[in-house]
Amino acid sequence: MFSGLRKFLHKNASIVQNDGNGLVAIEKPCNILSHPNTKRGESNALFMCPYDFKEQAYLCEGFGKVYLLNRLDSPVSGLILIGLTSKVAEAVRIAFANGKTSKQYVALVKGYPRYKNATWRSRLDKNFVGKSIKMSLGSGLFAETKCHWSESFRACGVTLSIVNLFPTTGRTHQLRVHCSQNSLPIAGDETYGDSRFNAVFRKNFENYRLFLHSQKISLAYILEGKSFTFHADSMVDFAEFLKNFKEKSNP
Numbered sequence: 001m002f003s004g005l006r007k008f009l010h011k012n013a014s015i016v017q018n019d020g021n022g023l024v025a026i027e028k029p030c031n032i033l034s035h036p037n038t039k040r041g042e043s044n045a046l047f048m049c050p051y052d053f054k055e056q057a058y059l060c061e062g063f064g065k066v067y068l069l070n071r072l073d074s075p076v077s078g079l080i081l082i083g084l085t086s087k088v089a090e091a092v093r094i095a096f097a098n099g100k101t102s103k104q105y106v107a108l109v110k111g112y113p114r115y116k117n118a119t120w121r122s123r124l125d126k127n128f129v130g131k132s133i134k135m136s137l138g139s140g141l142f143a144e145t146k147c148h149w150s151e152s153f154r155a156c157g158v159t160l161s162i163v164n165l166f167p168t169t170g171r172t173h174q175l176r177v178h179c180s181q182n183s184l185p186i187a188g189d190e191t192y193g194d195s196r197f198n199a200v201f202r203k204n205f206e207n208y209r210l211f212l213h214s215q216k217i218s219l220a221y222i223l224e225g226k227s228f229t230f231h232a233d234s235m236v237d238f239a240e241f242l243k244n245f246k247e248k249s250n251p
Contacts, residue, residue, distance in 0.1 A: 005024070014027050021088045103216065147163050
């Protein structure tokens, strides 16, 4: 089954976990679309097949429907869940809706957290700037993120920190907005970050990505009356860069 799936998968993406019910965790590189925005976007999407927006599924010829169960913004790397049957897809979507899931992200941010462990809460409004979406604090949907400090070091004349982020809601751009609003802009964030710092960072380290990675995902779901648990863990794809980065920054 999975050998047939791989032939449709983007060449830089990989399968990292699966279970016998057809639930699969895939690691998406940065700058790859979770699903095509238009028909012309298929060549840079997670799967090289047409996408049905109503079904929220890729249509893979000779294989069937591949259901997309969560999304990551194009610049964000890490874990995405897919379902190979409509039953497991519905079961996992119910688990998401009922809060039976947990996610952990890793981010490289400018600054040092005020608290090593904090919970950020806000309401976010969705605004459209041309064809792009930009979120802002307002009176919209409630958003909550837990932030845990991991380590800090000096580079480019400023303090940088690695933080673990645990979203308890799944709002558009939530982590990027919350980091920015708490004076911890994510390195490489062109929308909510520190543009001057990003320019200096790129000049010194020649890296143009957004430093945000979906590292872990766990959930409990019920399928045909039986309970199942699922966990996937991904290597942070900028870990080697960070290692070299810190060595260069602290000779």
